Amino acid sequence: MTAEKKWVWDDRYDYLRDTRDLYYNEDYLEFLVRIVWKLDRPVDMIDFGCGYGYLGLKLLPLLPEGSTYTGIDRSGELLKRARDAFQGTSYRAEFVEADLEGEVELDRRYDLAVCHALLLHLPDPVRTLGRMAGCVREGGRVICFEPHWIGGMAGHQSGEGDASEVVPLGVLQKLYEDGRQRTGRDGNIGLKLPAYFSRLGLRSVECRVSDKVNFLDPRSGERERQELFHALKQEGVGTMPGERGDFVQGLLDRGLSLREAEAQYEAERLYAERFQVDSPLAYAPGMKITFGTVGPQRIEGSFLKF
Known part of the structure; x- marks a missing residue:
């Protein structure tokens, strides 16, 4: 059985x-x-x-x-x-x-x-x-x-830099719409x-x-920061994209150009490097x-x- x-x-x-x-x-x-x-x-x-x-x-x-x-x-x-x-x-x-x-x-x-x-x-x-x-x-x-999702991705702000460096909305919108067309899930x-x-x-x-609006404040208490940092990581905020070759190939299979796929990998890698428990981050x-x-x-x- x-x-x-x-x-x-x-x-x-x-x-x-x-x-x-x-x-x-x-x-x-x-x-x-x-x-x-x-x-x-x-x-x-x-x-x-x-x-x-x-x-x-x-x-x-x-x-x-x-x-x-x-x-x-x-x-x-x-x-x-x-x-x-x-x-x-x-x-x-x-x-x-x-x-x-x-x-x-x-x-x-x-x-x-x-x-x-x-x-x-x-x-x-x-x-x-x-x-x-x-x-x-x-x-x-x-x-x-x-x-x-695309509205949620526009609600990321890490520190005081330009959000477009780590969250390229145009490519993400393309990927989300591709996912809906392939699976029906939107x-x-x-x-x-x-x-x-x-x-x-x-x-x-x-x-x-x-x-x-969630704010990870470097000046807040240790426990408060750790709990919010953990929740944000669980949500997928600032996670490492994995092995470069596999990541890029997966995006190529979903219709991105090589330039777009490599740029997306670099954006997610940069976000993961910047996002630490003592980093200021606002997420809406x-x-x-x-x-x-x-x-x-x-x-x-x-x-x-x-």
């Missing part, structure tokens, strides 16, 4: 735990819940690709008492982490192990359908958005926290979601930008937060299957 194949995210808990706090200040999430979304009554929330329950742990303390949380994820390992994190809390939460790219049946009983950094990993994100909208009651919301999906929401018939579509990831309201459903039946 062969062992069950592990899902790729089963071993990524440390990365997820260490990097999530790079994106939002607590008061900004409170502002969204109470001022922008005006969630003043208990809600039933479902989290697509919930991982270890990050969004639930962040939003439930801000939501009215009596709100519930359902997390769905393919990774059994991350769901174990989620159950452990919610154990001992007073929150009403349940977790479902399921492949969101497969056939999933969900009752239309939720007030909120949310996801965080999920859709960029899917080859058909609009299909999953349809599932999210399909399980929300009329008048409820779909809320997606998703990146716009790291720039954050700014495309408003159009996708509109296509699906959601109303009152808006998009916000996360507020947090600029996560995009898109939300829209579900109108009358055109699909009959109490269960919606996509």
Whole structure:
């Protein structure tokens, strides 16, 4: 009997735990819940690709008492982490192990359908958005926290030098778009979601930008600097590009010219050399937060299957 194949995210808990706090200040999430979304009554929330329950742990303390949380994820390992994190809390939460790219049946009983950094990993994100909208009651919301990679790369500033020396945006945009064309997975999906929401018939579509700017301050305490430096490294900031020949060949295979590939290698090598624990660095990831309201459903039946 062969062992069950592990899902790729089963071993990524440390990365997820260490990097999530790079994106939002607590008061900004409170502002969204109470001022922008005006969630003043208990809600039933479902989290697509919930991982270890990050969004639930962040939003439930801000939501009215009596709100519930359902997390769905393919990774059994991350769901174990989620159950452990919610154990001992007073929150009403349940977790479902399921492949969101497969056939999933969900009752239309939720007030909120949310996801965080999920859709960029899917080859058909609009299909999953349809599932999210399909399980929300009329008048409820779909809320997606998703990146716009090229915008995030423009949010790097190392010291006082020119950012273009270490972050060549033109080549990166070309690589990101190549990746989408080859795999369907789109790291720039954050700014495309408003159009996708509109296509699906959601109303009152808006998009916000996360507020947090992380500053690695050489004058801050040792522990504070080490923790932020570690999180930024986990995020991929200032990491060494690896063996030169393999790196360049990989970019050639993705359509860059030899000059472009070698320049990209040098830029990433320079960034890695400059970025040390005692280096000043400002990083604003600029996560995009898109939300829209579900109108009358055109699909009959109490269960919606996509």
